[in-house]
Amino acid sequence: xxxxxxxxxxxxxxxxxxxxxxxxxxxxxxxxxxxxxxxxxxxxxxxxxxxxxxxxxxxxxxxxxxxxxxxxxxxxxxxxxxxxxxxxxxxxxxxxxxxxxxxxxxxxxxxx
Numbered sequence: 577x578x579x580x581x582x583x584x585x586x587x588x589x590x591x592x593x594x595x596x597x598x599x600x601x602x603x604x605x606x607x608x609x610x611x612x613x614x615x616x617x618x619x620x621x622x623x624x625x626x627x628x629x630x631x632x633x634x635x636x637x638x639x640x641x642x643x644x645x646x647x648x649x650x651x652x653x654x655x656x657x658x659x660x661x662x663x664x665x666x667x668x669x670x671x672x673x674x675x676x677x678x679x680x681x682x683x684x685x686x687x688x
Contacts, residue, residue: 603652606645614643626651
């Protein structure tokens with residue numbers, strides 16, 4: 577299995593959490609058979625300044641198997657709250673907040 581350190585330390589810190597705590601205090605907070613979904617969740621957690629370790633994610637063009645997201649024990653509760661909120665749709669945009677669809681061409685391009 578591939579271990580990928582997917583993040584650097586949050587702003588204001590000078591070293592990564594795995595250098596200090598090792599892998600003994602890691603807690604799995606998310607698992608998915610979909611690599612893309614796992615990467616999106618990793619991005620969401622990192623946007624909240626939670627460093628993430630990704631385990632799984634087969635290499636090569638045919639990615640197989642589940643991806644697991646691990647965080648430090650001290651971030652686990654906050655990470656689980658975020659994962660639950662994402663999965664329940666709490667972070668979804670309402671229809672009126674969704675970005676506008678780009679038109680295929682501007683009026684100038686159509687006439688010209």
